[in-house]
Amino acid sequence: MTHDVIPVIALEPWFSGDPAARAGTAATVDAALRTAGFLLVTDHGVDPELGGRIRESAHDFFKLPPAAKEPYGVKVGGRGWLGPGAEANAYAEGTPTPPDLKESLSFAADEPIGVPAVDAEWFLPNNWPREVPALRPAVEAYLRQMRELSDRLLGLLGAALGGPEDFFTRHTGHPTWGFNINWYPGRDTVGEPEPGQFRIGPHTDFGTVTVLDRQAGKGGLQVFTDTGGWQDAPWVPGSLTVNIGDLMARWTDGRWCSGRHRVLPPPADIPAEELMSLVYFYECDPGTDVRGIDSHAYLRAKLDSITVG
Template sequence: MSDSPIPTVDLRPWLSGDAELRAALAVTVDRALQNAGFLLITGHGVEPGLRARLRSAARAFFLLPAEVKQRYAARVGGRGWLGPGAEANAYAEGTETPPDLKESLTFATDEPFEDPVVNAEWYAPNVWPAEVPELRGPCEEYLGRMAALEKELLSLLGCALGMGTGFFSRHMDRPTYGFNINWYPGAEVVGEPRPGQFRIGPHTDFGTVTILDRQAGRGGLQVYTDEGGWADAPYDPDAFTVNIGDLLARWTGDRWRSGRHRVLPPPVDAPAEELMSLVYFGECTPGTLVESVPAPVGRVAYPPVDSHVYLRAKLDSIAVD
């Protein structure tokens, strides 16, 4: 751990079960999430080789001709390919910007739920491009690792909030999730950025926790804090970047910040820079009633909301018509 506003937290003491180490870790996490809504997580046990195989397979898809990728086109929140111009994430915070300079492959929960209406909305089958058969294996393995890590993180966050390890994790019996493989090609693919255009515009995420595996770059991730404004996010190739989403911030009564962030456009002095991020968006079981924890833990008492009614409205807000 460090004294940075966005500290690096080693999960191994938490996973070891030592009560004193767990309590100390929970204090650090609570402090960091009140400030910026971000952490770096090491000791997670997800091998670099798995992430590399997933990136390699995804890149093979992104380099296919546009007419081939179009066969897998999806809407925001769906399964498949989100092509250039599909999203403008800054719309979610009310900022009008040009569309984001990225392409995405998007996947989500696809195990059937008992309610057919919920199934139709949140559990549609994933779409696996036939041209890249090597994608499915590492993607499904990675998603299994992310689901397990999300549950551990939510247990830690329940403890950090002072509400017990099951406070959030008990709502994870049949959780949904979203997963984007975001490809940020260079300017030779996306063209010169328009005024106010980013690889991803300023926004906060929508769910519980986001688990990000990213690559360092000049046109990379920036995080906003009240003290420092926009600054490059700290980077550790062994770490995942974890941030709080709007739903969890609301759940904590705004004790914890929903981490505001953006991804810079291709840099002028390195226009061919290409990056790829693996972004797991944690959610919870459909139908969960999210109620703000009361004071003195919580600071704002929001009206209770259905978790997935809230999430659908957020997803719809960033789609470019």
């Protein structure tokens, strides 16, 4: 996919404070989000070593025997291990498919706000695998940087929309978020995909912005546009992939599109290819009204829709 559809945007001009540079960046972002709903960003300030440390520890976990992972097993929206067959993302857009060919370690917001009913649903403690003790400090450091970057991105989006920079961040004082470490094994592990089966089926994300640290591969990310159909998403070393979700699209009255995407099945000609993605889903404060809908009633319904079993 050409970079004029999904541009590579250096964030340093936006961070610099120069009015002309900031205006140019905001205009480019606005144009991109009207088409594919995706961006690649560089100069983002996230420590690249953290991703490597997370992948190393997570890989050790995913390679454990099933019996060692099962005590951490949860359903979609929980905090722990999503094993094979737990999730089918295409159901979120009403398309029945076989379960996605992946495993995930899933974490989420865990600092209570003091409202028991809200805390019990959205701010529970995370479940850290004891077998990989190095994972927790790396993930927690990464999450701090993701939260900061996501709010800075929302400030950029506020300006790109023509409003104040706090247009969205005034609703992220104590937000929910999710973080998935997605492991996509090769065919030598999962076998032959069923017809219509993907590593992740076609869908849009549900929240405000998603920040993705992904690896290049033949069985990787594809993005859909009305003009180009399904095309491989561009990848630039050191960049992060950013897309907007359903709540953001609704918040902008459809000016920006929720980026539809999928992850291809493991390729037949590279049966041992495995990839790992770090996916940070940013949302907003529980109970935020987004153009007439309750943000978290919407999120819960979507999470339930992709749960298998």
